[in-house]
Amino acid sequence: MSDSHTQKPDLVTQLLPIEFRSISFNKSGNRLINNLSLTINSLGITIILGPNGAGKSILLRLLHGLDKPDFGDILFKDIAANYAIKRKQAMVFQNAVMLRRSVKDNLAFVANLHASKQEPDLLALLDEVGLYDKQHMPARRLSGGEKQRLSLARALVAEPELLLLDEPTASLDPYSVQMIESLLTKLQRRNTKIIFITHDLNQARRLAEDVIFMHKGRLESFQSAEDFFKNPNSKFAEAFIEGKLIF
Ligand SMILES: Nc1ncnc2c1ncn2[C@@H]1O[C@H](COP(=O)(O)OP(=O)(O)O)[C@@H](O)[C@H]1O
Numbered sequence: 001m002s003d004s005h006t007q008k009p010d011l012v013t014q015l016l017p018i019e020f021r022s023i024s025f026n027k028s029g030n031r032l033i034n035n036l037s038l039t040i041n042s043l044g045i046t047i048i049l050g051p052n053g054a055g056k057s058i059l060l061r062l063l064h065g066l067d068k069p070d071f072g073d074i075l076f077k078d079i080a081a082n083y084a085i086k087r088k089q090a091m092v093f094q095n096a097v098m099l100r101r102s103v104k105d106n107l108a109f110v111a112n113l114h115a116s117k118q119e120p121d122l123l124a125l126l127d128e129v130g131l132y133d134k135q136h137m138p139a140r141r142l143s144g145g146e147k148q149r150l151s152l153a154r155a156l157v158a159e160p161e162l163l164l165l166d167e168p169t170a171s172l173d174p175y176s177v178q179m180i181e182s183l184l185t186k187l188q189r190r191n192t193k194i195i196f197i198t199h200d201l202n203q204a205r206r207l208a209e210d211v212i213f214m215h216k217g218r219l220e221s222f223q224s225a226e227d228f229f230k231n232p233n234s235k236f237a238e239a240f241i242e243g244k245l246i247f
């Protein structure tokens with residue numbers, strides 16, 4: 001990544017704490033997020049865990065402003081998201097959609113929205129996600145892992161201070177998983193706040209500073225990763241860690 005991608009010492013003062021205040025979200029008469037309150041205040045990686053259908057993706061979408069809660073507020077350092085705050089955050093989705101153009105032009109397309117980005121910046125980013133040699137290839141021909149790495153590179157063009165990822169490494173090849181994990185670790189050290197969903201407990205053990213555990217639209221526990229894996233304060237979380245099916 002370019003030298004311009006430097007530490008963000010002001011992150012703490014600008015975005016954190018992130019506070020969910022009594023959030024509920026309904027669809028078709030179902031309460032998909034149920035009175036959830038939570039304050040995220042660490043600079044480490046926050047991982048969201050929980051069984052399928054727990055509401056993890058919805059929570060991330062609400063945080064990114066893609067959906068609006070029916071009740072409650074989401075606050076960034078005591079204020080509701082505004083344009084300045086939204087500009088600081090980026091999201092990587094589970095199924096990356098590639099434009100029908102080359103790998104490099106997929107990045108350039110996003111970079112056009114960020115006029116300060118020059119060609120060398122884009123090539124440095126491609127190098128960082130291991131796609132420098134494939135820059136001229138049609139993006140849609142990339143493997144799943146390569147697409148996800150390009151998707152991450154696209155999110156990084158904006159140099160987000162808050163990076164949200166929805167199962168970024170689900171069913172990817174080990175090389176891509178490792179590359180994405182090491183990139184996330186590097187970004188976190190540069191003070192990018194990272195919140196991501198995974199169903200891979202080992203990945204959570206490797207990367208998480210704290211863990212949000214959800215079940216049926218509710219927050220079951222929010223603990224440091226160390227406490228969560230040693231002494232989860234929810235029986236559902238305990239069962240989940242033991243690999244049991246939970247209903
Ligand atoms: N637009 C929608 N309309 C109705 N139900 C939805 C909608 N989006 C998600 N759901 C339901 O909400 C629940 C939580 O979804 P989601 O956040 O995607 O779960 P996950 O924890 O697996 O990411 C699921 O049961 C899902 O079927």
Ligand SMILES: [Mg+2]
Nearest residue numbers: 056057058166
């Ligand atoms: Mg999901």
